Amino acid sequence: MASKAHKRSLAVSRMKGLVLSLSPFSKVAEEYRSTRTNLYFLMKNKGSKSLVVTSAKKGEGKSTSVTNLAISMAKGNEKVLIVDANFRRPFVHTIFNLPNQLGFLDVLKGTLPMKEVMYHSYVPNLDVLTSGDLSSNSLEVINSQRIIAFLEEVSQQYDRIIIDAPPILEAAEVRFLASRSDGVILISCKNKTKIDEFAEAKRALEVAGANLIGVVLNEKNQSLLDGYFF
Numbered sequence: 181m182a183s184k185a186h187k188r189s190l191a192v193s194r195m196k197g198l199v200l201s202l203s204p205f206s207k208v209a210e211e212y213r214s215t216r217t218n219l220y221f222l223m224k225n226k227g228s229k230s231l232v233v234t235s236a237k238k239g240e241g242k243s244t245s246v247t248n249l250a251i252s253m254a255k256g257n258e259k260v261l262i263v264d265a266n267f268r269r270p271f272v273h274t275i276f277n278l279p280n281q282l283g284f285l286d287v288l289k290g291t292l293p294m295k296e297v298m299y300h301s302y303v304p305n306l307d308v309l310t311s312g313d314l315s316s317n318s319l320e321v322i323n324s325q326r327i328i329a330f331l332e333e334v335s336q337q338y339d340r341i342i343i344d345a346p347p348i349l350e351a352a353e354v355r356f357l358a359s360r361s362d363g364v365i366l367i368s369c370k371n372k373t374k375i376d377e378f379a380e381a382k383r384a385l386e387v388a389g390a391n392l393i394g395v396v397l398n399e400k401n402q403s404l405l406d407g408y409f410f
């Protein structure tokens with residue numbers, strides 16, 4: 181059953197995105213550690229646990245950032261849960277080489293408890309809740325009340341909950357997630373994110389009443405991440 185520890189070791193050489201596992205001394209890994217430290221500083225005194233990561237559009241580095249930040253936090257000795265909330269284009273299960281028949285959608289629906297569907301990853305302290313299968317579910321299960329109940333439950337079990345959200349300009353449910361979580365990180369991708377789309381994304385988060393705590397600038401070609409924070 182899915183609740184058993186996921187012991188299969190990853191073919192990490194295929195996972196070029198997992199910089200902290202592959203090359204902990206690289207400049208990119210250092211950037212993630214620095215981003216993590218900035219986040220801690222900002223979230224610390226507020227008892228903040230849940231963090232939504234979104235961007236204006238797809239392909240801007242959300243899943244990559246979520247995974248690396250979560251690994252960085254787990255390596256900092258915190259108990260971390262990654263949640264894949266990008267139901268239309270889930271990617272976390274691919275990164276961690278996990279099945280995705282069951283997941284977050286089933287927990288939101290209330291048909292299965294969290295512990296039945298989450299996986300312990302190969303990284304100590306890091307658990308993963310994949311998105312679940314949208315073809316056998318409906319997006320109707322995603323509403324504010326269910327998200328609040330879910331976040332309350334997992335906040336008792338984890339130090340940090342990092343949510344890989346869909347692009348805010350493409351999926352209405354991001355607003356629920358963003359407004360119910362403790363903080364939001366907006367990813368911007370160099371040479372990809374358009375300035376007007378970025379501004380629209382930022383505005384949408386403000387309208388939703390989200391606590392936008394920072395922007396991460398993802399630079400794909402040079403594999404460089406940088407962050408600035410409000």
Ligand SMILES: Nc1ncnc2c1ncn2[C@@H]1O[C@H](COP(=O)(O)OP(=O)(O)O)[C@@H](O)[C@H]1O
Pocket residue numbers: 197235237238239240241242243244245271398399400401402403404405
């Ligand atoms: N900093 C980076 N360096 C190199 N490749 C990257 C970087 N960030 C993202 N990518 C690659 O770009 C693609 C899209 O990134 P992803 O994190 O899946 O975006 P999103 O989740 O926003 O759709 C993936 O193939 C990923 O491996």
Ligand SMILES: [Mg+2]
Pocket residue numbers: 242243244266269270271344
């Ligand atoms: Mg993604």
